[in-house]
Amino acid sequence: MTQSASPFLRLGTRGSPLALAQAHEVRARLAKAHRVEPEAIAIEVITTSGDAEQTRPLADIGGKGLFVKEIEQALMDERIDLAVHSAKDMPGQLPDGLVIAACLPREDPRDAFISPRAKTLAGLAQGAVLGTSSPRRQALVRRMRPDLKVVPLRGNVDTRLEKLKQGEVDATLLAVAGLRRLGRPQVVTSILQIDEFLPAVGQGVIAIQTRAATTRIRNLMAAIDDPVTATALSAERAFLAVLDGSCRTPIAGHARLTAAGLSFRGLVARPDGSAAYETVRRGEALDAEAMGRDAGLELKAKAGDQFFVG
Known part of the structure; x- marks a missing residue:
């Protein structure tokens, strides 16, 4: 193993416990692949607009991109x-x-139901309060349980779990992947299956971004890239790119690559859960982006421009 005075690489990340856990996982994989000490890869914490504003819904202040733009x-x-x-x-x-x-190998992409009041989402009492600030989760919950009161719940994982513990809400939903990466799988009450509760595009995936022109760094990243995950993500992100005109429109999409090929399912819904459109694609891995884009165009045409709220 070798170590130099100047950083081998400089890695940027948000400062939340989950973001730091993910950054350290990337650093460990890069250090092992390139035979350097982990400390040779510097981690720089960058505060994003999404981290700085914790009171208002993300949709009101610019959407989920606020967690990456800085x-x-x-x-x-x-x-x-x-x-x-x-x-x-x-x-x-x-x-x-x-x-x-x-992309690192994908963790479990499903959503976790967490509640001291019921074992499942279906088991919550009539009129119970579920907290989530995700437009996708809000819409899917309202489709499944229109009787529930769905309220915004922001903050990092520990903050949301504490609010649940204090009784501010009766239940919440979090990504299984994040809980596992934080070593907190024991807080999961039950897991929502993909067929009934479609995940967010990219859920469970750690993506590593760099400048297109930096050939050296792109070559270094190739050593830790998981092609199966990258292929699935390319389909999901192509779908999102077609539909991503508004941060308020609930969008879900999940691709899975097996020996039989690539399968993709996508969904758009109204925020109140009153309507939704879905589509499915199956094809070859080489066509991942085209499949995702075609699925997005289909749903955009079916739903119409008025469906996508501003």
């Missing part, structure tokens, strides 16, 4: 060499000059 700016300013993101936080369109250079 980190992307640091990349474009060459203050860091790569950025580590939860792929589900990334908007459908990347800034010019930036690319996703690698």
Whole structure:
């Protein structure tokens, strides 16, 4: 193993416990792949607009892209060499000059139901309060349980779990992947299956972003890239890119690559859960992006422009 005085790489990340856990996982994989000490890869914590504003719904202040834009700016300013993101936080369109250079193997993409009041979402009492600030989760919950009161619940994982513990809400939903990466799987009450509760695009995926022009760094990232995850994500993000005209429109999409090929399912819904459109695609891995884009165009045509709220 070798170590130099200047950083081998500079890695940018948000400062939440989950973001830091993901950044350390990327650092460990890169250090092992390139035979350097982990400490040779510097981790720079960057506060994003989404982290700074914790009171208002993200949709009211600019959407989920608020968790990545300051980190992307640091990349474009060459203050860091790569950025580590939860792929589900990334908007459908990347800034010019930036690319996703690698994906780590996908964790469980499903959503976890967490409640001291019931074992499942279906088991919650009539009129119970469920907290989530995700438009997708809000819409899907309202479709399944229109009787529930769905309220905003922001903050990092520990903050939301504490609010649940204090009785501010009767239940909440969190990504299984995040809980596992934080070593907190024991807090899960039950898991919502993909067939009944379609995940967010990119859920469970750690995406590593860099500048398109930095061939050296892109080559370094290739050593830790998981092609199965990258293929699935390319289909999901192509779907999102077609539909991502508004941060308020609930969008879900999940692709899975097996020996039989690539399967994809996508959904758009009204925020109140009153209507939704779904589609399914099956094909070859090489056609992943085209499949996702075609699925997005189908739903955009079916739903019509008025469906996508501003």
